[in-house]
Amino acid sequence: MSRRTAPAIPELVARARAGEAGAVARLITLVExxxxxxxxxxxxxxxxxGTAHFLGITGSPGVGKSTSTNALVTALRRAGKRVGVxxxxxxxxxxxxxxxGDRVRMSEHALDPGVYIRSMGARGHLGGLSWSTPQAxxxxxxxGCDVVAVETVGVGQSEVEVAGLADTTxxxxxxxxxxxxxxxxxxILEVGDIYVVNKADRDGAEGVRRELRNVLAMTERxxxxxxxxxxxxxxxxxxxxxxxxxxxxRHGEWLxxxxxxxxxxxxxxxxxxxxxxxxxxxxxxxxxxxxxxxxQLAEQVVSGDVDPYAAADDLLLSLGPxxxxxG
Amino acid sequence: MSRRTAPAIPELVARARAGEAGAVARLITLVExxxxxxxxxxxxxxxxxGTAHFLGITGSPGVGKSTSTNALVTALRRAGKRVGVxxxxxxxxxxxxxxxGDRVRMSEHALDPGVYIRSMGARGHLGGLSWSTPQAxxxxxxxGCDVVAVETVGVGQSEVEVAGLADTTxxxxxxxxxxxxxxxxxxILEVGDIYVVNKADRDGAEGVRRELRNVLAMTERxxxxxxxxxxxxxxxxxxxxxxxxxxxxRHGEWLxxxxxxxxxxxxxxxxxxxxxxxxxxxxxxxxxxxxxxxxQLAEQVVSGDVDPYAAADDLLLSLGPxxxxxG
Numbered sequence: 001m002s003r004r005t006a007p008a009i010p011e012l013v014a015r016a017r018a019g020e021a022g023a024v025a026r027l028i029t030l031v032e033x034x035x036x037x038x039x040x041x042x043x044x045x046x047x048x049x050g051t052a053h054f055l056g057i058t059g060s061p062g063v064g065k066s067t068s069t070n071a072l073v074t075a076l077r078r079a080g081k082r083v084g085v086x087x088x089x090x091x092x093x094x095x096x097x098x099x100x101g102d103r104v105r106m107s108e109h110a111l112d113p114g115v116y117i118r119s120m121g122a123r124g125h126l127g128g129l130s131w132s133t134p135q136a137x138x139x140x141x142x143x144g145c146d147v148v149a150v151e152t153v154g155v156g157q158s159e160v161e162v163a164g165l166a167d168t169t170x171x172x173x174x175x176x177x178x179x180x181x182x183x184x185x186x187x188i189l190e191v192g193d194i195y196v197v198n199k200a201d202r203d204g205a206e207g208v209r210r211e212l213r214n215v216l217a218m219t220e221r222x223x224x225x226x227x228x229x230x231x232x233x234x235x236x237x238x239x240x241x242x243x244x245x246x247x248x249x250r251h252g253e254w255l256x257x258x259x260x261x262x263x264x265x266x267x268x269x270x271x272x273x274x275x276x277x278x279x280x281x282x283x284x285x286x287x288x289x290x291x292x293x294x295x296q297l298a299e300q301v302v303s304g305d306v307d308p309y310a311a312a313d314d315l316l317l318s319l320g321p322x323x324x325x326x327g
Numbered sequence: 328m329s330r331r332t333a334p335a336i337p338e339l340v341a342r343a344r345a346g347e348a349g350a351v352a353r354l355i356t357l358v359e360x361x362x363x364x365x366x367x368x369x370x371x372x373x374x375x376x377g378t379a380h381f382l383g384i385t386g387s388p389g390v391g392k393s394t395s396t397n398a399l400v401t402a403l404r405r406a407g408k409r410v411g412v413x414x415x416x417x418x419x420x421x422x423x424x425x426x427x428g429d430r431v432r433m434s435e436h437a438l439d440p441g442v443y444i445r446s447m448g449a450r451g452h453l454g455g456l457s458w459s460t461p462q463a464x465x466x467x468x469x470x471g472c473d474v475v476a477v478e479t480v481g482v483g484q485s486e487v488e489v490a491g492l493a494d495t496t497x498x499x500x501x502x503x504x505x506x507x508x509x510x511x512x513x514x515i516l517e518v519g520d521i522y523v524v525n526k527a528d529r530d531g532a533e534g535v536r537r538e539l540r541n542v543l544a545m546t547e548r549x550x551x552x553x554x555x556x557x558x559x560x561x562x563x564x565x566x567x568x569x570x571x572x573x574x575x576x577r578h579g580e581w582l583x584x585x586x587x588x589x590x591x592x593x594x595x596x597x598x599x600x601x602x603x604x605x606x607x608x609x610x611x612x613x614x615x616x617x618x619x620x621x622x623q624l625a626e627q628v629v630s631g632d633v634d635p636y637a638a639a640d641d642l643l644l645s646l647g648p649x650x651x652x653x654g
Contacts (some may be wrong), residue, residue: 039636046634061388134635262629269628269635270621274612276639278605285601294597301596302589307373308461308596309366312603319646 009037013044016143019082024116024143031135032120042135050141052084053252055149056166058191063174064198068235069151073109073117075241081147084116084140086133088152116140134165134272147248164271167264168251170244172196173212175204190219192228194247200232200240226254285315293318336367343470344375346409351443351470358462359447369462377468379411380579382476383492385518386499391525395499395562396478400436400444402568408474411443411467413460415479443467461492461599474575491598494591495578497571499523500539502531517546519555521574527559527567553581612642620645 015023027045030037057072059065069085076083109115120133133150140148150165171192176199195216197208209230216228229247233240255261285294297311306314342350354372357364384399386392396412403410436442447460460477467475477492498519503526522543524535536557543555556574560567582588612621624638633641 039634042634042636046628046631049631265629266622266625269638270625272635273621273624273628273638273642274609276635277612277642278608280639280643281605281608282601285604294600295593297600298593298597301373301600302592304373304376307366307369308599308603309369311596311600312607315600315604316607 009040009044013041013048013142016139017048019113019144021113021116024139025118027139027143028118028136031139032132034132038135042138045138045142048142050144052137052141052145052148053248054137054141054165054167055147055248056169057149057151057172058169059172059174059196059198063172064235065151065172068172068196068198068233068241069149070109071233071235071238071241072149072244073115074238075245076147077109077112077114079245082114082145084137084143084145084148085118086136086140086148086150087117087119088133088150116143116145134268134275137165165268167255167261168193168248170194170196170248172198173208174199175202175208193226193251194244195228195230196233196240196244197230198233198235201234201237205232224258226251226258226260281319336364336371340368340371340375340469343466346440346471348440348443351466352445354466354470355445355463358466359459361459365462369465372465372469375469377471379464379468379472379475380575381464381468381492381494382474382575383496384476384478384499385496386501386523386525390499390501391562392478392499395523395525395560395568396476397436398560398562398565398568399476399571400442401565402572403474404436404439404441406572409441409472411464411470411472411475412445413463413467413475413477414444414446415460415477443470443472461595461602464492492595494582494588495520495575497521497523497575499525500535501526502529502535520553520578521571522555522557523560523567523571524557525560525562528561528564532559551585553578553585553587608646 012023012027016027027041029035030041057065057069066087069087073083073085109117118136120136137148137150169191171194173195174197195212197205197212199205209232212230216230221227231240231244231247233244235241252261255264294315297306297314300306301308301311339350339354343354354368356362357368384392384396393414396414400410400412436444445463447463464475464477496518498521500522501524522539524532524539526532536559539557543557548554558567558571558574560571562568582591621642624633624641627633628635628638
């Protein structure tokens, strides 16, 4: 609706598609800042869908995700791929600014025009991932990346979310993490397409692999479904990165041949549309200058006049007719 | 809408209000399972709002949250308070089942009828906290708890969420955590009402306090606003727990006198209503037997015919008139 005199978006998109890093950076910033130009950016990008393979990389703090992502980028570059990395910083819910630290380890790729690395704050309402992560991934896709990797700390919902965003989800474990397999049992094992046991040169790595294999073997899978491999790596030395790339490619082939790729991408678009619509509703309900309906209902809930479910019904009624009701 | 012959909810609520642990457990289960009786439970509970002080306890893995919560419960019991604890297990997004481990440390309170402890999975869509956490807290409130504590791992969004749920948010730090103050700087410092530096007998604890105090001192606060105290504890020995209880009570008084309590509770109800309404919309859009509108839009987004924002507009139009449009 509110359309300011924006920078020339079609030109920016054209320059990003030509591989100009500055244009890519500018587009992601427009997306992250929810700038008035956001809608124009998205409309322009949708006319240029790319062919990127979307990776989600997740794991508990300390398993060596950043080092592994770094090694993976090196291996992908050696295979001639253009790579985009979105590193979600979960410690920064408000500022949106990324802390340094792990990021620095990727600086060896900083001058490589075939690699685009961006740290994003996790300030959104979708849990660990910022709401703008799918949009930023779209920018990298349109900019011609062959692989777009989203790296996030796997705690709570975020590994489920990153799986929702990815074509291929890579779950990382490492020996010596108290919560390794225990956390894995509880949920991670349902989202991984590829498992990586990093720090494979340390004591206990073989035990993690064995335990992981046993748990995976107990999972019932229909015939023809993907059987997640386990890749052993020592990311700090780059060991295992080539094998990981090979498994990613093998999974990509399976996705295309099985029809699962189309299914996942539709599901992803579904979630993306839904998130945008819900954010718009939130804004409408919270409209300070408007009816303040939600505020009034909240006061009634606090005073015990109405329960939150009845209040939610009222709120939804204000949106208009639901299915079955008269239009 | 769908109202099955449910167990006698009013009777369950009456028994829970009389302090019967089995009835409390049953009600929380009904709430957690989103049972058909959920709405009746909530309607019944809203007629009996309690007077509980809601605490949020958050901090990075390893700071000793469970041990601290345990020590806090002991101190609160000594002060004659009835206590409810909801421990959110972030490693369990799917199963909803709580892992053991830290929970076991609280078993000393297991036979105390004045303490109700419940582990909840973090399976909801609101990030770290399950969507049913506010409802479960309501059950404990109605059951006559003087204090209801929600304990959650502070990574990413969850500390912000738990702050949204709580009257008083307690942020825990400890020496020797690499991410301690660094993470704090990025966001935690904006949500804490009380800071706890646990493991105060270890090297570095004084440094954490000093650094924390410096950062807090830099935060501008309007006159008359709450100045978060820092409490040093050794939770494993119960040291500092009495002081923490005193600070919690002091904050409670400030909340009531400043009018902040009413403001926070209205904001909390607002978020709760919103979350329920959004969940209902999600269900409506995803209705498999229905129009499948969201699926059709998702396919159009994948094929590049429409961008996600335009698709979200379509979805919202299907809900009926927005503000300004004709009714």
